[in-house]
Amino acid sequence: MTADIGDGGWHVGAQELRAYAGGGLVAPAVWSVDAHLAGCAVCRAALAGVVDPERVEAGWERLDAELDAPRAGWFEGLLVRAGVPDHTARLLAATPGLRGSWLGAVAGVLVMCVAVVTAAGSPGGSPTLFLALAPLLPLLGVALSYGPALDPTYEIAVVAPLHGFRLLMIRTVAVLGVGVALNGLATLALPGYGLSALAWLLPALALTGAGLALTPRLGPVVAPSVVGGGWVALLLVAKAVRESGGAPLAPFTAAGQGVCAVVAVAGAGVLFLLRDRFDRSAAVR
Structure with a gap:
């Protein structure tokens, strides 16, 4: 993975950040970037500059919809397991x-x-x-x-x-x-x-x-x-x-x-x- 060296050690490169923000990174590179972003404020700030705000908002809306979706009861779950469409x-x-x-x-x-x-x-x-x-x-x-x-x-x-x-x-x-x-x-x-x-x-x-x-x-x-x-x-x-x-x-x-x-x-x-x-x-x- 290409990386920039900064005062606090290595940082994720701009190209990798853009790929990460767009969902283009694959394992194991995406795992490495995930772990690095958890402890690096500099890279998190850089990531905020390349992320599309509309994409972030759409992601939050999908998350809200998933959290608010009603949970299937036992009868509905049984039907789905039997092959009945959701x-x-x-x-x-x-x-x-x-x-x-x-x-x-x-x-x-x-x-x-x-x-x-x-x-x-x-x-x-x-x-x-x-x-x-x-x-x-x-x-x-x-x-x-x-x-x-x-x-x-x-x-x-x-x-x-x-x-x-x-x-x-x-x-x-x-x-x-x-x-x-x-x-x-x-x-x-x-x-x-x-x-x-x-x-x-x-x-x-x-x-x-x-x-x-x-x-x-x-x-x-x-x-x-x-x-x-x-x-x-x-x-x-x-x-x-x-x-x-x-x-x-x-x-x-x-x-x-x-x-x-x-x-x-x-x-x-x-x-x-x-x-x-x-x-x-x-x-x-």
Whole structure:
């Protein structure tokens, strides 16, 4: 390294100082200059004369931004380690429908339903209470995951560099996956009912698809409310016309399951056709 000899010993040369200030020095030269500057006021003063003030200010701004950046929680960190991009992991971690309070409430409702069905049901019967409530839980979770009325991070989410439809789908898939998983665990607690205990799955997909398809028109609160109210009304009508007390309600028969499958596919198709409205609709924005 070229150096100037001064009264106090050697000093870093002007060319090396300029390279150091511009980030052009490489190890081990940069280490040597670092160590020397720590104890040499003359070289520090010389360095101040060659450093661009705007570059220093930009460096401080980057440091402030790094120090002020929020630290990732355990869930966000787990998603990043699993390969999820940083910005997507942040959006998922901030999803209201994935919060501990919501998941705890869902788990509590499912436990209560399983306990009631187990206590009052019979191996040859139908877990009607569980089947009626289970499809509503994913719908409610999706409703909580998007929209200005219920999402406290809505303003941050809408300015993220993402298509509105993609943002909705990211959160919907996450919430729907968690809701279906919780329902599935509850179903395992009802082994006496066999495959009939899984009759909630297609209605859950149908209700979620219908609610999302109506969101551009009715908004993220009214749409799932209408769909959920329609489901409850359908169950009441099916119960009123049921011929015998032991027969399953219409939505949980083979024909009813087929209709639910058609509604789920139709809802997905309509949602795809209306995907651009999630960036323009005043109801969502």
